[in-house]
Amino acid sequence: MHDSFEHSTMIVPRHSRAMLGLAGTALAATLLLASASAAAWDGLVEKQVFEMEEYTTVGGETIAPVRIGWEAYGSLNEEKDNAILITHFFSGTSHAAGRYAEDDEAPGYWDAIIGPGKPLDTDEYYIIASDTLVNLNAHDPKVTTTGPASTNPETGEPWGTDFPLVTIRDFVEVQKALLESLGIEQLHAVMGPSMGALQAYEWASAYPEQVERLIPVIGGGVADPWLLATLSGWAAPIRLDANWNDGDYYDGEPPLDGLREALKLVTLNANHWQWANETFDRSWADDDADPTRELGARYAIEQTLDDIAAARAELADANHLIYLVKANQAFIAGHGDSLEEGLARIEAPTLILYSENDLVFAPEGVRETAELIEAGGATVELVTLEGNRGHLDGVVGIDQAGDRIRAFLSD
Amino acid sequence: MHDSFEHSTMIVPRHSRAMLGLAGTALAATLLLASASAAAWDGLVEKQVFEMEEYTTVGGETIAPVRIGWEAYGSLNEEKDNAILITHFFSGTSHAAGRYAEDDEAPGYWDAIIGPGKPLDTDEYYIIASDTLVNLNAHDPKVTTTGPASTNPETGEPWGTDFPLVTIRDFVEVQKALLESLGIEQLHAVMGPSMGALQAYEWASAYPEQVERLIPVIGGGVADPWLLATLSGWAAPIRLDANWNDGDYYDGEPPLDGLREALKLVTLNANHWQWANETFDRSWADDDADPTRELGARYAIEQTLDDIAAARAELADANHLIYLVKANQAFIAGHGDSLEEGLARIEAPTLILYSENDLVFAPEGVRETAELIEAGGATVELVTLEGNRGHLDGVVGIDQAGDRIRAFLSD
Incomplete structure (x- = not known):
């Protein structure tokens, strides 16, 4: 090794x-x-x-x-x-x-x-x-x-x-x-x-x-400043997850909720409304749960983005995401x-x-x-x-x- | 009354x-x-x-x-x-x-x-x-x-x-x-x-x-589906804040961290990269805290967005934000x-x-x-x-x- x-x-x-x-x-x-x-x-x-x-x-x-x-x-x-x-x-x-x-x-x-x-x-x-x-x-x-x-x-x-x-x-x-x-x-x-x-x-x-x-x-x-702010938004859900614990979570529960939400933002920002609006409609995630009537019910696009994020989060590490955010924010060609x-x-x-x-x-x-x-x-x-x-x-x-x-x- | x-x-x-x-x-x-x-x-x-x-x-x-x-x-x-x-x-x-x-x-x-x-x-x-x-x-x-x-x-x-x-x-x-x-x-x-x-x-x-x-x-x-997803992203930081407690926080600490992050996303999404890049540069928030060297250090644009969000959060209520998200998501002209x-x-x-x-x-x-x-x-x-x-x-x-x-x- x-x-x-x-x-x-x-x-x-x-x-x-x-x-x-x-x-x-x-x-x-x-x-x-x-x-x-x-x-x-x-x-x-x-x-x-x-x-x-x-x-x-x-x-x-x-x-x-x-x-x-x-x-x-x-x-x-x-x-x-x-x-x-x-x-x-x-x-x-x-x-x-x-x-x-x-x-x-x-x-x-x-x-x-x-x-x-x-x-x-x-x-x-x-x-x-x-x-x-x-x-x-x-x-x-x-x-x-x-x-x-x-x-x-x-x-x-x-x-x-x-x-x-x-x-x-x-x-x-x-x-x-x-x-x-x-x-x-x-x-x-x-x-x-x-x-x-x-x-x-x-x-x-x-x-x-x-x-x-x-x-x-x-x-x-x-x-550029736009990217600095966008990347900051990707790191934020992890920092908000109490399990993140300032990055010290390896002997406990990882901040999976925050990581999932971060990855959901990554997916959304990396796409475009043309994709969203041509791929989805206003369908509900669950035919029995009307999002206009139930606080926790959601639309199909929300569920799909959540599902994608959940699958990616299984393989990902929250601190690594934050370190990638920092590396990308620091970037200026030629260093x-x-x-x-x-x-x-x-x-x-x-x-x-x-x-x-x-x-x-x-x-x-x-x-x-x-x-x-x-x-x-x-x-x-x-x-x-x-x-x-x-x-x-x-x-x-x-x-x-x-x-x-x-x-x-x-x- | x-x-x-x-x-x-x-x-x-x-x-x-x-x-x-x-x-x-x-x-x-x-x-x-x-x-x-x-x-x-x-x-x-x-x-x-x-x-x-x-x-x-x-x-x-x-x-x-x-x-x-x-x-x-x-x-x-x-x-x-x-x-x-x-x-x-x-x-x-x-x-x-x-x-x-x-x-x-x-x-x-x-x-x-x-x-x-x-x-x-x-x-x-x-x-x-x-x-x-x-x-x-x-x-x-x-x-x-x-x-x-x-x-x-x-x-x-x-x-x-x-x-x-x-x-x-x-x-x-x-x-x-x-x-x-x-x-x-x-x-x-x-x-x-x-x-x-x-x-x-x-x-x-x-x-x-x-x-x-x-x-x-x-x-x-x-x-439209793009807006459904964008709004979902606004609600998410509040749901991630442990103080939100499924909306039951009025006799305790309100989920201010989540609310601030939600408002930061609102500000960012409601603007455009032309504004970000014409208004800010890559300056640091604090001349003594290099964001490329310190995990917690940030750039000026991050600090400004955080400050705006913090000021707005003082007057705002987290559940109200989530209810507004739901109202906007439900919208189709003519109901x-x-x-x-x-x-x-x-x-x-x-x-x-x-x-x-x-x-x-x-x-x-x-x-x-x-x-x-x-x-x-x-x-x-x-x-x-x-x-x-x-x-x-x-x-x-x-x-x-x-x-x-x-x-x-x-x-």
């Missing part, structure tokens, strides 16, 4: 690991890796874990150890220059594509564009995605993350709010260590939606020479004081996808981000996404931009 | 009441009323109270007594046909214009368009506004309302959640009783913003022959099952003012409302409001529509 990063045995991609078992030597593995890249990815994913013995945050705090889950689709070529990093959204995980088992109900969130022959073509690229620090879904067996719910080896107890605040830059630094452990120094592209867009901007600003293409989706270069300077450091050709109906990231802010990157000398293309989901059109409607993404990646 | 509606002594307008004192007879008062209508309104408002010995809700429940506050600007003419009813928004009161004292910090919310020579010209019209049932600001000394925080005479204790659920139609019925107590049978116009628009639609649908003009502002003809039929009953020429940036009432819904009223045979004019406040442009930016409103009222 506490192997150092250098000695970790958990950092070899799935296909090559299977082959290591067959071949038995590192040399043979290297040779086989090259041939593996010719084989089509079969769509089945194995979650893997990357571990660092310790990690010092950009803020100067040490976390030991750090473990994060990751998965990959396609094969890393011999030159190790065909990697595309996918960075996940606020409530997401590294499960960007494929299925863990044939009978999985749904594939990863961007499966529509990741796979053999798809825009992020796994016959050509090695697509890799990792769970962030303080990932929301700390109790999902498929997620490995390090955050307040993780055991602090010094105490043998969960970190709780002793866990240091982390930033989007920290997410990037841990991803960078993961990639280096695989020998990847250069990224064909970095691409992610929402909080994933923030990570993508940060990658391209912090390591401009290592990022060849940048594809931020439904996200701007900074947490300095000047957005202009942070974005001007980006050198990669940039393709920004966004929705004019986004209620989380103001479209004006996305357009301004594009202008500032362009002002710094990089080329930027801004493409709007259509749909009735608002912010979420960047997740569920990404296929509409498939051709543009494909062309951008091959430029 | 428990005078019947017929015998109430509190239903005479301010100017005529003063004159009654001088003249001493009802006949003299009637004569003086006529001359009073020629005097300019001086901008000073006296809150008055209307009482009904009992009121039976549209749902068949009895509330006894019902008391609501009201105020008026200008003078009722002899024919009693110059009255314009102003209906208030979710967190508003009957204080639509003027000041209670010369040194009041701010006048009523629509003072920009109500007064001598203004579009709602008090030299010409008698403008009257009343507090609704379950008014949010139950603890504002200037507000009189009846709701869960009111004493139930049968028990001598606050009603709490024994108070029956009420609807927008109930608000209208109580207003109608108030107007009848003043001898007003005909309304020159009904006009209100947001929840006030709902009351206005309801008036014109329920009593088409008594409403000569209809001016709904920033509101649609029905609580039936069909929006088409409810809106088709409207006969009054209609001027709808709305914002394309409204995040509470979807602009598509407002436009559809206009179409359905028109389909029923009434004339409708739809005018957009500009500004950076979103929904609130209908409150703080109403002056921009002043000329249009003036012309509509004199048509």
